[in-house]
Amino acid sequence: MAQVAISNVAKAFGTVKVLHEVSVDIADGQFVVLVGPSGCGKSTLLRMVAGLETVSGGTIAIGDRIVNNLPPAKRDIAMVFQNYALYPHKTVEQNMAFALKLRKTDPAVVAERVKRAADILDLNPYLKRYPRQLSGGQRQRVAMGRAIVRNPQVFLFDEPLSNLDAKLRVQMRTEIKELHQRLKTTTIYVTHDQIEAMTMADKIVVMRDGRIEQVGAPLELFDRPANLFVAGFIGSPSMNLLKGVRKGDSVEIAGTAFPIPAGNAAQNGQAVVYGVRPEHLEIHADGVPAKISVVEPTGSETLVFVRFGDGGEMVALFRERHDFKPGDTLNLKPRLDQVHLFDAETGNRL
Ligand SMILES: Nc1ncnc2c1ncn2[C@@H]1O[C@H](COP(=O)(O)OP(=O)(O)O)[C@@H](O)[C@H]1O
Numbered sequence: 158m159a160q161v162a163i164s165n166v167a168k169a170f171g172t173v174k175v176l177h178e179v180s181v182d183i184a185d186g187q188f189v190v191l192v193g194p195s196g197c198g199k200s201t202l203l204r205m206v207a208g209l210e211t212v213s214g215g216t217i218a219i220g221d222r223i224v225n226n227l228p229p230a231k232r233d234i235a236m237v238f239q240n241y242a243l244y245p246h247k248t249v250e251q252n253m254a255f256a257l258k259l260r261k262t263d264p265a266v267v268a269e270r271v272k273r274a275a276d277i278l279d280l281n282p283y284l285k286r287y288p289r290q291l292s293g294g295q296r297q298r299v300a301m302g303r304a305i306v307r308n309p310q311v312f313l314f315d316e317p318l319s320n321l322d323a324k325l326r327v328q329m330r331t332e333i334k335e336l337h338q339r340l341k342t343t344t345i346y347v348t349h350d351q352i353e354a355m356t357m358a359d360k361i362v363v364m365r366d367g368r369i370e371q372v373g374a375p376l377e378l379f380d381r382p383a384n385l386f387v388a389g390f391i392g393s394p395s396m397n398l399l400k401g402v403r404k405g406d407s408v409e410i411a412g413t414a415f416p417i418p419a420g421n422a423a424q425n426g427q428a429v430v431y432g433v434r435p436e437h438l439e440i441h442a443d444g445v446p447a448k449i450s451v452v453e454p455t456g457s458e459t460l461v462f463v464r465f466g467d468g469g470e471m472v473a474l475f476r477e478r479h480d481f482k483p484g485d486t487l488n489l490k491p492r493l494d495q496v497h498l499f500d501a502e503t504g505n506r507l
């Protein structure tokens with residue numbers, strides 16, 4: 158196993174810069190997730206760690222070696238792709254053994270490693286099957302088995318669950334997390350799905366347009382997003398982000414006063430964005446009067462869309478059942494310890 162150090166790494170395709178001086182430190186054994194919208198540069202960064210793309214600036218180190226000019230095969234990494242990239246004419250067993258055979262590994266060692274991977278991934282019943290005879294989830298497991306048998310210093314995953322249906326995705330996410338707890342191999346995992354990032358990562362790197370927006374443990378990002386982008390990206394349903402102006406000891410939003418925590422950094426008269434998650438709005442007599450427009454029950458929770466003041470809109474989430482109907486009026490009060498304030502100009506947390 159090994160730590161990975163990505164230092165001021167930049168990437169340009171021709172004249173187009175797609176990564177700007179990105180730095181990420183990944184500790185030995187850590188599970189780090191790179192998350193961000195499509196096109197933000199996640200795959201490019203991962204492929205640079207793998208050696209599948211050249212580095213335009215900065216350094217990448219695996220263990221204590223700078224690997225910028227090392228070919229992929231010498232980097233001691235194993236990558237799992239979204240499309241699995243299995244060999245269609247090889248069985249599950251042959252797919253898993255192939256990379257080791259290429260390296261002329263002792264056949265006894267190959268057999269033992271394949272057996273161990275098959276045990277870990279519950280693939281024993283399928284060893285003689287071909288990829289086309291497997292379900293999507295089983296193929297995904299074979300792709301992981303192929304990575305495991307190589308016993309690499311670092312696992313690299315690029316959206317490995319995107320081709321699976323929603324239920325299987327949740328199941329495989331737990332399996333990958335369990336696998337990591339067991340093998341403790343340093344892992345870099347790329348996804349556009351913030352729930353996957355939140356549930357799997359030791360550390361999340363939120364990216365946008367080739368830059369890092371914030372790095373932190375999942376709940377750190379959830380509890381203290383550094384800027385509006387992270388506030389809106391992390392958490393489902395999304396945080397309400399309401400434009401307003403600080404006036405005395407409240408923020409005025411759509412002509413309505415919202416309470417703010419004491420000691421916050423907003424200046425009187427400053428344009429701010431007031432952030433409050435749907436689950437942090439409570440029904441309270443001195444809350445903001447709000448009229449229900451839409452009620453969405455999911456069974457375990459209910460989303461309530463409301464309008465308030467002069468054109469304001471927000472969403473509240475309740476875990477307990479209420480008999481709400483469109484047109485009803487509620488008084489909603491943000492939990493003061495869960496209010497986030499951002500500078501409306503810079504988007505940064507105040
Ligand atoms: N080989 C390439 N040539 C030119 N542009 C590329 C190439 N690969 C990726 N890009 C561009 O780099 C940006 C980042 O792409 P990518 O790393 O695939 O994003 P992500 O994985 O976050 O969706 C995108 O704008 C994409 O169009």
Ligand SMILES: [Mg+2]
Pocket residue numbers: 199200201
């Ligand atoms: Mg990608």
